[in-house]
Amino acid sequence: MELTEILIPVGIFAALGIVLGILLAVASRLFAVKTDERVGQITEALPGANCGGCGYSGCAALAEAIVKGEAPANACRAGGESCAKRIGEIMGVAVRAQTPVRARVLCSGGCGRAKEKCRCEGVQDCIAADRMCGGGKVCSSGCMGLGSCVEACRYDALHVVDGVAAVDPAKCTGCGACVQICPKHLIALVPVTARYLVDCSSHEPGAQTRAACDVGCIGCRICEKNCPADAVHVVNNCAVIDYEKCTACGLCASKCPRKVIVRI
């Protein structure tokens, strides 16, 4: 066996590798895309867990969105205050961290309170039941209690209690996985500082809600008229509390004729 039999292939492959390497180096210079250096800095400032809690596919994607101005500097909940502050410094804006949130199921129409129209058999899954007939309750916005959110929760914080899903605030991390899975859009992320909650999401007219459920919001606006801080408003036949304005005086809860506004 001659030495050239080895040397020629080695030489050719080395040359091929070098040519391709140079080609790629030239291409990377030629096709260089100007990226904002802040994207890299913010990516480093973020926790790097790529949890997706912000709604973007990962920390790098969020950093890009922050630089573009599509996302606020404090969009990362997991990073907390220190992370938000550092990103604020990079972006040159003053920020404060978001208040931590907890998921809350905005429905209290459990067994005996909300009227039933049928029993869902077959696949015990909220999405399937919702597509089939809108769930077993007369109220088309109420919790069906089939527990798709319970399965979605990675922290064992959700359980179906008395026919309605309920969040254990001690276990909930506010990741929002249940918010996305719920076909009725019943679950909301509520700040931990919130003291009062409108425990209903029915957007049907008052008379219909009254017929369907004992504890449904009928949109009577008594809470809205009584709120001294202008924090409660009836939107689409259902009261909504603005937690930025709410002073937790409790007047809305005490005046509510349906006892839908509850203290938490």
Next chain:
Amino acid sequence: MNFTDILLLMFSAVLVENFIFSRFYGCCPFLGVSEKPDTALGMGMAVTFVMTVSGAATWAVYRYLLVPFGLEYLQTVAFILVIAALVQFIEMFLRRFIPALYSALGIYLPLITTNCAVLSSALLIVQEDYSFLEAVCFGFSAALGFTLAITVFAGLRARMAYADPPRAFKGFPITLIAAGLLAMAFSCFSGVQL
């Protein structure tokens, strides 16, 4: 080589000798990225793009570099090298000139480097001794067959999400069974005489 032969070659590569169902190449992305029809289609597009270009590039490398020096036995190494570099190059090119396509393909583009379907199409082109035009058409249509398979399967899986199989079959087992049934459906094309 006339137009009819090319058409027959493409028909055969898409349906009769489908890369996934008949040759069993590229099964990893077929099972891995077929959860949503959108991403499956994105993966298929990326593979189509890379396979067409790599078919041409590896054909040239084989014909003008390996054959003259009698290095055919190193074709696998050479092809992997060329494909890896090519994918990198395409990624940079797309990022600069077609950012919309770049962001649509996303993470799937670099992943294609390790897709065996791309390498096997290059090896098959050599094995069948195709001309340049045939090589490009074969690469393109084989990837088209891959796209067809993965998109159809993603549609099936999207529907299967609502099914309620016995507990033992939940998740991956039922997916594999569905893939087998789909492969059987595609096997009807093997009776087509070309």
